[in-house]
Amino acid sequence: MAVDNPPLLRVEALEKRFETGGGLFSQSRSVRAVDGVSFAIGAGETLGLVGESGCGKTTVGRLVLRLLEPTAGTVEFDGTDLRTLDAERMRAMRRDLQIIFQDPLGALNPRMSVGDLIMEPLVIHRVGDAVAQQKRLGELLELVGLASYHAGRFAHEFSGGQRQRICIARALALNPRFIVCDEAASALDVSIQAQILNLLQDLKQELGLTYLFISHDLGVIRHISDRVMVMYLGKVVETGSKKAIFDTPAHPYTIALLRSAPSRNRGKTRYSAIKGDLPSPSNPPAGCRFHTRCPIARDICKTTPPPLASVAEGEHQAACHFPGAIAA
Incomplete structure (x- = not known):
């Protein structure tokens, strides 16, 4: 769903670095958990954020709410740069910004x-x-x-x-306008998961809510999202409407994610695992970060990071030198 009105939330060049190590027998290293992420969400829209564990999607959600302080970049909510707010003004702003965590028991x-x-x-x-x-x-x-x-x-x-x-x-108590749903249904049984997802959709319509919905489950993302953003090792690799991402994915990583979802073949559940190991976020590959696992990687992929560029009409974008080279 493309949004014509000004976005309620706008994120530009968001970065978060964590320092690790630095002990007696080790040197400190900088881990770029989020590296140059930009996106916008319109009022009343649900943006689904998907990727493997460790890709930085939960960190993005917490940076947006300033539960973590960004290393760089801007987060604007309804035209206000949240990074410029002092503690008192940020506390007042939190009435509009809420989060639903993955583990409900741990959150209570x-x-x-x-x-x-x-x-x-x-x-x-x-x-x-x-x-x-x-x-x-x-x-x-x-x-x-x-x-x-x-x-x-x-x-x-x-x-x-x-x-x-x-x-x-609890998240709705202050009549918020924007909610980060961080794996809000992943810890639940499938039947209960459906109830919670339907509840969130009903509340969105009834209360005019806007969601950033974070999940590793493609089925959940397809069910609840208007637009989808795919992350890999701290970077956005593809974004577009739900239809574009699921019907005509352009990035090899998005296609690999879709193929790794369970499918039925002669009555048996089949999986197509993504080959190779996930590189360390403290030492990501040069060039395209997916090239070490990509079946169509060429020399340019190993040296030159691909920009996030349009691959079709509308808002469908992919960070790939050869978008659409693999049939979905």
């Missing part, structure tokens, strides 16, 4: 009741009096499919799907 304080957990953002930001907060609590529980009597229970008394509903209610 086991010593607090569900009611206190959901109302905590209201208390911290001093939204309403006690009566108004209790009323809001009831609204939020109903909104995510829970009952009012659940408010007095604790996180360990709930199933995984119910815990994620609690996390969603």
